[in-house]
Amino acid sequence: MASFATSSSPKILVLGPAWVGDMVLAQSLFKVLKAQQPNCIIDVAAPPWTLPLIERMPEVNKGIALPFKHGQFALFERIKFGKSLRQEGYTQAIILTNSLKSAILPFAANIPQRTSFLGEMRYGLINDIRPLDKTKLPRTVDRFVTLGLPENGILPAELPNPSLRSNQKNALETLQKLGLASPQSKVLGLCPGAEYGEAKRWPAEHYAEVARDALNKGWQVWLFGSDKDITVTKEINQLTQKKCLDLGGKTNLSEAIDLMSLCDAVVSNDSGLMHVAAALDKKLVAIYGSSNPHHTPPMNSKAVVEYLALECSPCFKRVCPLKHLNCLKQISASRVIADL
Numbered sequence: 001m002a003s004f005a006t007s008s009s010p011k012i013l014v015l016g017p018a019w020v021g022d023m024v025l026a027q028s029l030f031k032v033l034k035a036q037q038p039n040c041i042i043d044v045a046a047p048p049w050t051l052p053l054i055e056r057m058p059e060v061n062k063g064i065a066l067p068f069k070h071g072q073f074a075l076f077e078r079i080k081f082g083k084s085l086r087q088e089g090y091t092q093a094i095i096l097t098n099s100l101k102s103a104i105l106p107f108a109a110n111i112p113q114r115t116s117f118l119g120e121m122r123y124g125l126i127n128d129i130r131p132l133d134k135t136k137l138p139r140t141v142d143r144f145v146t147l148g149l150p151e152n153g154i155l156p157a158e159l160p161n162p163s164l165r166s167n168q169k170n171a172l173e174t175l176q177k178l179g180l181a182s183p184q185s186k187v188l189g190l191c192p193g194a195e196y197g198e199a200k201r202w203p204a205e206h207y208a209e210v211a212r213d214a215l216n217k218g219w220q221v222w223l224f225g226s227d228k229d230i231t232v233t234k235e236i237n238q239l240t241q242k243k244c245l246d247l248g249g250k251t252n253l254s255e256a257i258d259l260m261s262l263c264d265a266v267v268s269n270d271s272g273l274m275h276v277a278a279a280l281d282k283k284l285v286a287i288y289g290s291s292n293p294h295h296t297p298p299m300n301s302k303a304v305v306e307y308l309a310l311e312c313s314p315c316f317k318r319v320c321p322l323k324h325l326n327c328l329k330q331i332s333a334s335r336v337i338a339d340l
Contacts, residue, residue, distance in 0.1 A: 009039045011088065013111060015095040015102050016046030016054075018070065019195075020253070020272025021296060022140060023050045024279050026096060027162035028299065029144040030059035035160075036148070043088070045105070052254035053276075056164040066105075073101050082108025094147050095119075095126065115147055140296050161299040162279035166261030167254075174255040180245070182262075188214040188221050188340070189260055189277065190244075191268035192236060193229030197318025199290035200269050202328050204232050208239035209333035210267055214340075215243050222263065223247055224256055224273055265340050270296065278303055285339045289328040290315050304339040306331050 012033065017023055023046065030042055044054050045064040054063035067081065068074045082105040091113065093106030098119030106114050107125045115128040123129075130147060137143045137155075145159055172182055192207045194200035211221045221240070223233040225248040233248030251259065257276055260266065265283040268274035270291045277284045278298035286298045288307040292314040297305065307313075313327045320327075 009041065010037055010091045011041045012043070013064075013085070013088070013090045013093045013106060013109070014042060014044045015093065015097060015106065016044045016050060017096050018047045018050070020050065020053065021270075021275040022096075023053045024162045024164070024272070024275035025141045025296070025299065026144050027057050027059065027164070027279065028141050028159050029094070029096075029148045030057060031160040032145050032156070033148045034059045043090075049253065052252070052257060053164065055254075056166070056257065057162075058165060068101075075101075075104065078104040079108040081105055085109040092128075096144055096147065100125070117143070117147075138294055141299060159299075162275070163281065164257060164276065164279040166280060167258045168261070170255065171258035171262055174251065174259055178245075178247075178250065183220050186219045186264040187262055188219050189224055189263035189266040189268075189282075190221060190236065191224045191266065191271060191273040191277070192232045193225040193248075193273070194269040194271045195226075195228065196271075196291075199315070199317050199320050199325065199328075200271065200288075201232070202269055202287045202289070202331065203325075204235045205239065206329075206331070206333040206336070207267070208236045210336055210340075211236060211240045211244055213333075213337050215240060219264075220245065222259065224251075224260065225249065267336055267340070274298055283340070285336050287328070287331060287336070289313070289325070290317050290320070292316070306336060306339070 016026055033040055041061045042059055043062050044060050045066055048065040051063045054060050086109055090111045093111040093114045095102050095116035100120040103122045103125035113128050114126050116126045117132040118129050146155055190207050214221050221244040223236055223244050223246045225233045227249040230248040233246050237244045237246045261280050266277040267285045268277055270288045274286050278300035284298055284303040286303055286305050293305045293307045308327055308330055310327050
């Protein structure tokens, strides 16, 4: 393995993940880097939709929006963008994704130490290749943090949890924009979407039952979701006689983060917003179906994980291959209500 010069103030470029949840988990890496090297400067290059998360991480100096379309190889554009970063003087790049294309930019930027797992046969592009033993590093967060350790470094027994800063002023302005006042009662946030697919989505009827219980106790219920979740948030609201605040498609990620900071508890599928709720230190019920809570658990001791561990789980499929979705349907609403 090559040896690399050290600096009293290293400047690190992290090539971040595209998934919201993974970007939240990456904050544990940033915290470890700062604990090891308090003077280090951390910049994060990632898709633009992740920047609201990066802005809420005090460990990060700045976020750099990558202009490439999702899945686009764009070889010459990546080389050009990498060359534009040469004057930044980065001493190390840490690449959190395993694709070939993600390693092109730091190579073109002439960053001397380029750290990652081998990924898609990236010999040369990665010159600080770390071994990936998935049995020793079962969690995504473990893998991220390992890349920030010295070669042969030992993973800490306890990793620092992500902890996003919220903006109270932005939350209240967002409510005002929606024609609402600051909540005077407790608020339950429900996150019924999951970008990955329906095999990660707890049924709308179950969410509605949880919502009705909270409403009967005098709570407000806020339904969070992107444009892609409008159908399910609308369905849940209709099942509760439109007594919820339906935020589906009405907020951007920045606004959703700050509104969630006003919630007293959150129920969520395994999704990006689940990790946001955990990083906001909320009481959280995290519901897992086709995915594995041992791989991407919520990083918060307050979180309760609901996972049935059926014989067919986890299948990691977007759609239930057995057509029954029992891994989610058999998690009862009463079980989740009891967790709250």
